[in-house]
Amino acid sequence: MKKITLSALDLAVVRQDGDAAEAIARTVALAQHIEALDYERIWLAEHHNMVNVASSATAVLIGHVAGHTRKIRVGSGGIMLPNHAPLVVAEQFGTLETLYPKRIDLGLGRAPGTDQVTAMALRRNYADGAYNFGRSIEELQQYFGNTSEHTRVRAFPGEGADVPIWVLGSSTDSAFLAAEMGLPYAFAAHFAPAQFRHAVELYKKHFVPSPYLQQPYMMACVNVIGADTDAEAASQATSMYRMFLGIITHQRRPLQPPIETMDGLWGLQERAAVAQMTACTFIGSRDTLREKLLPFIEETGIDELMVTTNIYDTAARLHSYTVLKEAMEA
Secondary structure, eight states, rough: OOOOOOEEEOOOBBBTTTOOOHHHHHHHHHHHHHTTTTTTTEEEEOSOOTTBBOSSSSSHHHHHHTTTTTTSEEEEEEEGGSSSOHHHHHHHHHHHHSSSSOOOOEESSSSSOOOOOOHHHHOOTTHHHHHHHHHHHHHHHHHHHHOOOOSSSOTTTTOOOOOEEEEEESSHHHHHHHHHHHEEEOOOOOOOOOTTHHHHHHHHHOOOOOSSSSSOOOOEEEEEEESSSSHHHHHHHHHHHHHHHHHHHTTTOBBBBOOOOBTBBOOOHHHHHHHHHTTSSSOOOOHHHHHHHHHHHHHHHHEEEEEEEEEEEHHHHHHHHHHHHHHOOO
């Protein structure tokens, strides 16, 4: 089996008794740690009106992380394009690419990354933006690729910027779009795994080569909790399960410390709902992660594995990424 490229997704999640400043510091520490491990990239995700997520100003955070690292690629996983005018995104990421050449990625999603009321506050014609996602991507590509000085609206910095554009998705709609546009595709299997395998098939089947990409390139984002033992990993994973339980019950809280058992915190229905959301989750020691992940990678044929790791303890969180790297290189 080919060697898999490893990357990370982070939302700068606020911990219990922590704050946004600490969450951002943890993101920087993660980027520096996985850079030393030769991970390919770290992406930050745009979310709004969420008190325990500190990645709302995604382009600003990307610049901060890139400024505290040397070589790892830093990008968006993603920028929710309907929330923004394509010209603004071109200027922001053109500026980032100017500051950090050959290190910036632009992952684009069609969802708002928030509730509908907040989406309206961000961009009042959000509904039209979501409907015109493909055309907005084309507009963005035109800003980056413009070579005519007679064009009336131009992106500075932005023109000529070598910023790879990715299509993000959690359904088959985005798979078709990425395939038709000849762009790399990243699937959010870490929270919406239901259509993942079908989306992979559709993307590869319908892919059309483009000036940006000659062959399909597929990345999957999954949850990974690694530790020296299976028991320790299972314990650390309770923080992640409590986070998903909060989403299901609409009782979101800061990232909680691990506990001995989830028994008593969820009923059968809630447990089943969390299990459905976290179907693409891999928990365990080096050997266990390797045993579980290798068949998953081979079966799906993905080119890159992006992982998100919601562990409360900072040292344990960083160690999880080391365990994963060792598991994939064993």
